Amino acid sequence: MEGYESGKPDVGWWEEQINSGVKYRENWSSQAKWPMWQAFYRGDYHESILPKNVVFMMLRMMTPRIYFRNPGISITPKKPGPEATAVAKVMERVSNQMMIHMGVKNESKKQVQNAFFTGTGIGKFGFGAEHSPTPEVDGTYAPITRSGGKVEFTQGIMDNMPWYRTLDTANFVVPWGTDRWENTYFVAEKISRHVDDVVNDTRLSHRKEIQDRAYKRKNYHTPFAETVTNNPRETVDLWEVRDKRAGKVFIIAPTVTDKVLYFDDDELQVGNGLPYFPITFNPDNDCFWGIPDIKILEPFQREINEIKTQMMRHRRLSIVKFIATATAISEDEAAKLLDEDGPGLVRVLDINGIKNIEVAPIPDSLLKAEDRIMTDVREIMGLSRNEAGSFGEGSADRTATEVKAIREAASIREDERRDSIADAHVNMVRLMHEVIYKHWTEEQVVQVVGPDQLPVWVSFVGRELAGYKFFIKIDPDQSVSETKAIREERAQRMYGLLKDNPLVDSTKLTKYLLDNMIGVQFDDMLQPQEGTAGSQQNPMPMDQFAQMQQPGVGNA
Secondary structure (H helix, E strand, O other): OOOEEOOEEOHHHHHHHHHHHHHHHHHHOOHHHHHHHHHHHHOOOOOOOOOOOHHHHHHHHHHHHHOOOOOOEEEEEOOOOHHHHHHHHHHHHHHHHHHHHOOHHHHHHHHHHHHHHHOOEEEEEEEOOOOOOOOOOOOOOOOEOOOOOEOOOOOOOOOOOEEEEEEOHHHEEOOOOOOOHHHOOEEEEEEEEEHHHHHOOOOOOOHHHHHHHHHHHHHHHOOOOOOOOOOOOOEEEEEEEEEOOOOEEEEEOOOOOOOEEEEEEOOOOOOOOOOEEEEOOOOEOOEOOOOOHHHHHHHHHHHHHHHHHHHHHHHHHOOOEEEEOOOOOOHHHHHHHHOOOOOOOOOOOOHHHEEEEOOOOOOHHHHHHHHHHHHHHHHHHOOOOOOOOOOOOOHHHOOHHHHHHHHHHHHHHHHHHHHHHHHHHHHHHHHHHHHHHHHOOOOEEEEEEOOOOOEEEEEEOHHHHOOOOEEEEEOOOOOOOOOHHHHHHHHHHHHHHHOOOOOOOHHHHHHHHHHHOOOHHHOOOOOOOOOOOOOOOOOEEHHHHHHHOOOOOOOO
16 A cells, blocks of 8 residues: 555655645645734734734634533434433433533634634544553553653543543644545644653654654754753654554654654544544635635734724824924923923913914724724624624614524524534544443443433443444534523423422423533432432443333333
8 A cells, every 4th residue: 555665654655745735734724824813813013003903802702602611412312212212311421421521612612713713623532641542452541651750741631531632723734635524535643742751652662763863963963052941841743644544543753763653553533534523614615724714804904903003193193282483482391381290380481472283183084994894894704793792873773673683694604603513523422432332341330311300320331332323413502592591591480380380290390490401510410319229329230221211110
């Protein structure tokens, strides 16, 4: 197979493919402008410019509207039957717990921001250790050095547990000419690690060459360099490559060695998929890399900066000024006149020799131009003036129906972006399920809702969940008239109306209320009796929980 020699990756061949992919990204994603756009967001403008930071404003308004504050997973079985129903309930609860454990909410915000600046936000799924390219049979434990030190120290990544992180788009590569994600035959991720961590990482081969190269570079390349006590630790760039053709994953460091540091089957490639989940809000039909929002906003940012700067200069010119003849006032008295904190009395020699100059105020055309630019920006981003945080002309006279119509129209574009995020999350959850099936070999315990609407603790291992197919959905709150907040309000009204009705089952009514409260933290408020099957002290086996799903069978 092309790219391999004697069954091993040809480092030179893959280096060419990666370099070609890097150029492809630079050409199509406007990468040369990324630092400038980030400077816009940070407010790093020249001191002579009075900016109105449209970039900051639009990103901070867009992000809260589209990322998932409490991503909730809904899972239903594709086939009927009590076993499938039981597994679906367990997987739904596990999936929601893992979404919280992996910090998907915060990573989703980072992906949205990356997509805004670079056109494409990349999320990565992993299992166990951070730098294990594929899960190990023993649970993917990160190695420990002889002295007891860690070679991995990223918070939130634990042994035998899934994790999710947002990548820097500048470290991600697809093949030259890739027009859509599904067509890519390999991906490569650049990972910069400290040299001593790489040398101590027993998962990697040929570490001695990296150590020798780092030693030579440190001691011979700059022999006369002054020693700086605060120098950062030396790093080495590794490339983690996943080849879909061979189903392999390997690590190379072509700038250091022509040897392959890691090579194995890739268990994270499931169904011709990869453990990366890109989101693109503005797709380009000819290219995988999306169009950054900020690329469209840049001309408007520059224009409004110019308008605000001109307004600043006009304001400075409009300050009251005086002209005087040479003999009308002394230098000392003139200084008092111009001093804001000067005395109230100024003595002049000739009052008729002093006149003030009236300078025209800020031109109305500049104010109108600023408003026009902001209107264009809001239209580009799909926001109304009211959604941007201000009232438009005639806002006080608008009816609730008109406001709702404006909100629904704007929600269409927001929903499109949310759908992109939801699709990425659903694909990630499917991969997470496949990995859990295989690698959760030890007993796990999770709390689910039984058929009588009471919570039940169930014990299981991964293989007991395998073999079933599910419909997976993430609620993106895309319906303007049926958001989670509205469902919560309706549930509270129903509970208030029916709680004292003797014909209504109070347990089911309480469960209905808790089900519609925002957040999975409400799911376990109803507790069964201690010591019974299905309690936390005595979890129910998976097969017994499946039998409970039969009609007429309950906790008893």
